[in-house]
Amino acid sequence: MDRLLNDMKQEFENSISADPVFSLRERCQIIKLIEMEETRTPRPSSWFPKLLSGTVLASLFLFTLFIMMDYTGVKENTQSSHNKKQTNIEAPPHHISENEINEKVAYIESKMKLGLSETEVHRLFGKNFVILDNSDSENGSVKRIGYNLLVNDPSLEKKMDSSIIDEENLLKRNIGVQLFIGFTKEGKVQWATSNYAYDGEVYMTSWDKNGMATKKLHEAAEKKDEIIEDYASEQYKTFSDKEKEVYEAFRKSLDENLLRDLDPISIAKFYAQANIAQEFDVVYALYTDRKNYIHMSKEEYEKLPSSHRFTPENAFNAFKNIEKGKFISHEDNITAHIEYMADPDAEAPSGFTMVKDEDGIWNISFLPLQ
Amino acid sequence: MDVIMAKSAEKYDGFPQSKSDMLHLLMDEYGEEIKRLVFTYTKNWAQSEDIAQEIFLSVYKNLDSFREQSNIKTWIYRIAINKCKDYVRSWHYKRTVITDIIFSNETEDSPETVYLYSEQKQMVSKLILQLPIKYREVIVLYYFKDLTMEEASAALEMNVNTLKSRLRRAKNILESKLRSKGGL
Structure with a gap:
């Protein structure tokens, strides 16, 4: 210890x-x-x-x-x-000062909590909100609202488009703070983001199950891309030339027939690579559609919250060394698993379940990790 | 005060001119680690931010009374730990803990993130944050904040022998929890 x-x-x-x-x-x-x-x-x-x-x-x-x-x-x-x-x-146009923005941000940060009811939210931030489209929710929220707080022109109060952050107006200080809030079906705050400009950059403070965090908007996106690229290129190195060729063709066409003559371990490597690269349409295309096995429609899969998906780092660590794994077919001749040592110091090997579809192509089980 | 300035100046190009300069240096040096330390008590970032503010406010107000007998890191840690303990004794903390438990339960069964917790070190990290505070703080200070036994005991205002026995007990609890989860 x-x-x-x-x-x-x-x-x-x-x-x-x-x-x-x-x-x-x-x-x-x-x-x-x-x-x-x-x-x-x-x-x-x-x-x-x-x-x-x-x-x-x-x-x-x-x-x-x-x-x-x-x-x-x-x-x-x-x-x-x-x-x-x-x-x-x-009358001179009202110029939103940095102090006003700071005070509003500090107020939001002192009041915002997960689990607040809609009534409490209205009491804290007012009723001048816009109900936004929630159909692309990755967090499982069923309702989304947005506030433009501190505006220098009343017409901006309800100028919101989905959850797209109006960076231009934030940077020009036409809008002081944009607040987005997602609610659970019980009407409680599930997540929130408060967006504001400071020193020529847009910052986002977010609240979710991991707590509260503040990040520079673009820095976070760039950093994520960088992380994805690092892990994805590391995993890609384990691909043979043939695997690279098939993978590139598959990720463009999602045509399962391209996988027909491949070794099941190669297909598992594709699954790992797609998860690391966060290409979830490729991940979904690799799942089994065999009857009587756990299955999820594409719509259901797309609605999965990000917490139910691998991050690039988790995927990289979870599938490390899968290319050196041993493919073990089961008696039913339909299922199999790959045994591999993701962590050389672990006492037991990791297992990765695969299912042979009716067309004879090996696919990935919806719950692949054992 | 001059002693702190002189000590800190060794690490920086310019000699701090005022208490305010000194505060900037201390926030540069300890801001990140203090806020992370606070989180190990509160497990809530919003509260950690409020408490970190109070800590540096208190550091600023008390800079004049800092004495050379303790090093500045230990001194700031002691202020931080006392603020955290004030908070965890409060009614607000007890209410927040209940909320945290509700939310952490909500996500426990997500299928693909289960892997995250199967790795031993990550599992231990999670278990450490579940330890009672008196055990959690000794592990965090000694193993993760690079404080020596003497520094940790000064920051916690307890004698070294008590610290040692708490550390031993904390490790025993961790081992048995890890074993019960199949991690050892």
Whole structure:
């Protein structure tokens, strides 16, 4: 146990979060808090500040009195021309300040919790929301709403399109914060994202079953692509030239007949590669459609939440060394499994179940890992 | 205060000019690890963020009272641990824990992510976060935050022998939990 604990610092930190958790935004909030605290802290008293504040108060009183008298006089003398001038001057456009955005973001982050009811959400963030299309939900939510909070033009309040983040208006500060919320069928918050611009970048704070996290919008996407590319190219190295040729043709056409003469281990490698590359239409095409075996329609499969799918890293680790595995056919001559050592230090080998379809082509069981 | 500045200045190009500069240096150096430490107590990122804010606010307010007898890492850790313990004693924490349990149960049976927990190190990570706080904190500080026995005992304000016996007990609990899950 001691050796294991000594070796697993990185794994433990990754299990908490693989990404940095202390953001620039949080640092700014701390500094802001300190500034607020300092302005609230009373200064030690002495005669000079008292004298100073007394003088300031007296000056303020006299100044206000002067303005009032002056204004009244002007009003009496030039009321008609003054009114005329006022009608010609347009109100300056409201510019959303960074402080306003910070305060709104801090408010959302202090109030947002998974499990809040719809009524609680309306109470916290208002009823000026838009009901959005939820058909592409990957998180299993049944209803999705969106808020444009802090807008400099009322017409932007309900200008939302599905869950597409309006980066342009966020960056221009025409919209301060875009908040998206997904609800369960019981009407409780299942996930939420709050999107806002800071220092020329769009940030997303998300709440889901893994807790709350803040990421730079594009940084997250680029990083994910980079991770996928790294793992996928590593796994791809295990492909023979023939496997590469068939795989490329299969991922384009999804034609099962291309798999007909392939070794079942090659098909398992395709499944691993497609999962690592997050090409889920290829993954689905490799599943068995044999009757009496667990089956899922394409629509059902596409609606699976991301938590039910492999991440590139999990897929890479789960199927490591599958190319060196042993294919073991079962007595029924329909099912088989591949025995392989994904982790050389594991006590028992991993197992990967395959099913031979009626057309004689080996496919993947819907629950392949044993 | 000057002592901290001088010590920190060794790691940085410029000598910090003010308490505010010092706070920036400390957030650079410890912000990430402190927030992660806080999460091991709260298991909730929203709360971790609030507590991390309180910790650095407290660090800032108390910079003048820092004494050289303890090193700055131990000092910040002690502030952090005390803030975390205040939180876990609160009513709010007890309510959050119940919510967390509800949500973690919801996802436990997802078919393909089951693999995630079958790996021994990941399983142990999960088990550590399930340990009672008094065992969890000694494992985290000693094994994952690179604190020596002496530093961890100073941060936790307990003597080294108590720390050693808690560590032993924590490892025994982990071993038996791991065994019961077939991980050993």
